[in-house]
Amino acid sequence: MKNLKVRLSTPTVNYKELNKIKAIFKNSWLGYGPNVEKFENLWSKYFNVKHSVGLNSCTAALHLSLAVNNFKKNKKVLVPAMTFSASAASILYCGLKPIFVDIDPKTLVLSFDDLKKKYTKDCVAIIAVHFNGQPCEMEKIVPWAKKKKMIVIEDCAQTCGGDYKGKKLGTWGDFGCFSFQEIKIMTSGGDGGMITTNNTKLIKDLKTLSYHGWDQDPLARHKKSLKGNKKIKHWNYSITKLGFKYNMTDLMASIGMAQLKKLSFFNNRRSNIIKSYVKSLKDCKKIKAAFPYEFKKSSFWMFSIRCKKRDLLIDFLKSKKIATTVYIKPLPLHPLYKKFKSKIPNSLKIWKELVTVPTYPNMTKSQLRYVIKSLKEFDRSL
Ligand SMILES: Cc1ncc(COP(=O)(O)O)c(C=O)c1O
Known part of the structure; x- marks a missing residue:
């Protein structure tokens, strides 16, 4: 490929x-x-x-x-x-x-x-x-x-x-x-x-x-x-x-x-893409879906992954020319919100493991296969 x-x-x-x-x-x-x-x-x-x-x-x-x-x-x-x-x-x-x-x-x-x-x-x-x-x-x-x-x-x-x-x-x-x-x-x-x-x-x-x-x-x-x-x-x-x-x-x-007019088509396409990700990554040891996706009449946005070696994964995908993002860093970690900090142990631990990978309705089958193959390759390498 x-x-x-x-x-x-x-x-x-x-x-x-x-x-x-x-x-x-x-x-x-x-x-x-x-x-x-x-x-x-x-x-x-x-x-x-x-x-x-x-x-x-x-x-x-x-x-x-x-x-x-x-x-x-x-x-x-x-x-x-x-x-x-x-x-x-x-x-x-x-x-x-x-x-x-x-x-x-x-x-x-x-x-x-x-x-x-x-x-x-x-x-x-x-x-x-x-x-x-x-x-x-x-x-x-x-x-x-x-x-x-x-x-x-x-x-x-x-x-x-x-x-x-x-x-x-x-x-x-x-x-x-x-x-x-x-x-x-x-x-x-x-x-x-x-x-x-x-x-x-x-x-x-x-x-x-x-x-x-x-x-x-x-x-x-x-x-x-x-x-x-x-x-x-x-x-x-x-x-x-x-x-x-x-x-x-x-x-x-x-x-x-x-x-x-296309909204239900968009939601179906996203669901199908995310379903493929979830199914294909089931056997991975170090890469997991960010949360248990339930697909009944859902409207999920982007597929997010949890991986303890998140930063290495991002670099690996970058070398494969696959875009990723870390969409969210807990807000109290930002200077503007520091003074409002509170006890948020789960957020502080989990955000470091989260990364978002390509998900959009007109993503092609070969693009999806390529991202999945790359994710599996990374998982095997750990
Ligand atoms: C959770 C959440 N709330 C609000 C917004 C703001 O949306 P907008 O860019 O339309 O102002 C975003 C944008 O990414 C978001 O992710």
Whole structure:
């Protein structure tokens, strides 16, 4: 087999997205407009939720999910130590304090036992991160959080469209936050995000915060400018909050809608690739799947491996021109988060063994075979 160059991930886009982009260009409306509204409605239907808000990233979704609740400064938010920086940055943006929770050593998501241990009465929210698409124990987290009067935000940046115990991830908590960044499960053209919620009371404020703090939706203003009561000053608006420029655009929404149609195909392809990895590596002595993947209606993102000789493995795969990444280093190990450090023994041990290998829907069979063969070769060499 020749030495292939295997990228970590590539977006899966084709003429269908291109046709949507062409239509948007033809229509001469690229920014925030009717297609965002259309995409939001399709998203709400797909996820069976009352509301969705299209945004420019999952980071924005996480930030707004906290900001819209107006928690008092210095209140605390429980968040796993093993997550991408944006999960915790959203807490700091709101003047709140992150309390880092350890992971379960088997599933690598938030440990429910440690969550209960780290809770104090200053805690106002939990950010449950479905790491790599592995679901957090939402059936335990949500009722417990409710009893403690905390809100639950699901960070679904690494999962999209998967079910957990018969309910879609992103619809268990008060808010679900999704990422459409280029290498995520689906994209809206390089970046993008969405919030889902059933909270009708907060939806207007969410929209207001996403668009400069205006009390009038710009699309609704535009519609009123063309028709309606002449006496109504359609152009008038008030700035009621310190808002952000987080909105999605029609160009992004058009790509997102084409990708949404392919979402179950993407999830099946990823599942099949990960199944091949898991099956082929079963007999390896030193390389293991990062956690026990369960494939029923799942939405896993990238395949992650546990290997005590992780750094040597990365060098070996590099020599084979196979891209890898260490996606997550526990956040309290970063200078910005050092002062929030807490007891997280599992995270501190396990992160050193984790590496992510190429996984994407249009990965070819020969690329997959090549990565598997290389992993086995490394395992035999140990
Ligand atoms: C767990 C997690 N949360 C949030 C984000 C932020 O997503 P975005 O790039 O869309 O802001 C990421 C991005 O990789 C992520 O992995």
